[in-house]
Amino acid sequence: MELPSFIASHLDAIERELDRVTPPETRRPEALHRAMRYTLMAPSKRVRAVLTLLSAEVCGSSERALPAAAAIELVHASSLILDDLPALDNAALRRGRPSNHVAHGESMALMAAFNLFNLAFATIAASYEPPLARRLTSLVAEAVGSQGLVGGEVEDLLATESSISFDALELIHRWKTGSLFVAAAAAGALTAGAGAERVQALSAYAKNLGLAFQIVDDLLDVEGDPAETGKPHLADARKTTFVSFSGVAGARALARELCETATGALDTFGPRADGLRALAGFVASRHM
């Protein structure tokens, strides 16, 4: 599937920013920076970073949003490395390539994940005036913490096929996927100087978009072409997913419904939010 132009037009700037904030592979310790860049710079649609830029645009300008978008991608890349580790998903492939610990060894993968995460905070502190830097630091830390990425991963670890309810599954993914989407959107809005009301509207949009994104991921795992998804068919089949709860048709309907709820939160912005509406359309129809 071709990338829609509203995404493609932002990709160059995002890649350049990630390259700018990350130490080069020629700097010591070279092996660490190689492992960091291996995952960070792998081909990606950069949905979260694009969400940051579009959220900033709709609030006035994306001129100052790039470091925040990079910080979000740094956190995301870090979480991908961790997710794939033997102690977690034990995934040998990621985006069609050997996962980080397969390519660089487990200890180096761990250090790369830790340093990418650290670099997210360093980038925020180095790029924004103090009040905004502090606000973005809190935002990212909350998205990662006990009721964010980490908390969702833990709930996922603790969940077993037999005991998990639909509500529990939704909570896992609101924490594990949704929280970083919300932070991505809110961060973009804040870099454009948005007030509480617009930050809240964009957070509501992103919360529903993130959940839809996860459901489509589950669908791709059942229906997707391994050449496009970059991982073996049914790689997550041992897990309870939205598809195992609602079936393929039900999960598709749920994803569409969530994308509609998401775009509903954009009404206050009028036609300026067409990019974000298109992003929701892209997420809902990804590879399908």
Add this chain to the structure above:
Amino acid sequence: MELPSFIASHLDAIERELDRVTPPETRRPEALHRAMRYTLMAPSKRVRAVLTLLSAEVCGSSERALPAAAAIELVHASSLILDDLPALDNAALRRGRPSNHVAHGESMALMAAFNLFNLAFATIAASYEPPLARRLTSLVAEAVGSQGLVGGEVEDLLATESSISFDALELIHRWKTGSLFVAAAAAGALTAGAGAERVQALSAYAKNLGLAFQIVDDLLDVEGDPAETGKPHLADARKTTFVSFSGVAGARALARELCETATGALDTFGPRADGLRALAGFVASRHM
């Protein structure tokens, strides 16, 4: 060995602050918070946090230093969990108890380490006015990054008995141990409103103190009583250490020399720095 009173008198406040900033074990996900507290709240001399408080005192007042001291301990606890993992030191014991991944499982240990680190940044952002919060965030991120904890760990991983030089060993420990000591001291000074000159003097002190601390660790590994060190005799024997380079007597002399260089950096503070001088004395003579 009894804790010196200048350390003991700060310990209660440090433990209370760590308890305050860390989610309780009764909050969801309970297993995550249990694993975090297992390492964070284990009995410890809190040398780094004490260093933060004493550095603040010598610059005027330690009244505002506690959250920064807690942030440093959070980073340290996180690094202890990571260090012990099978992919790194594969240590089954830490401070005489099963290490985190042995007690809580590897996946939970990983998430606990990540979340403790995240909590360090959250604590800084929640506790200080924006300019100081941003400064402390940069300070901690630098202490952790490519030329700090993570970089030192990577250099340590890459080092082999046959190829490592004395300079390489020193660099590993300046990054791996020294950098967090420097951040601890500088953070304390900054919370007391110290200017660049005093921050620099305390950083010089802490840099040498950190290296001395590591050398004494190497000595304890050779000479220490496992009941006191909490790890088996010669646990690190496979590694190149300062003792394998300089012998026991040479390493002792080096540690003393570094502590003297450290206290030399305190001259500008006069008798107000007696606490920091005593800390250097404590580090040099620990368990010996």
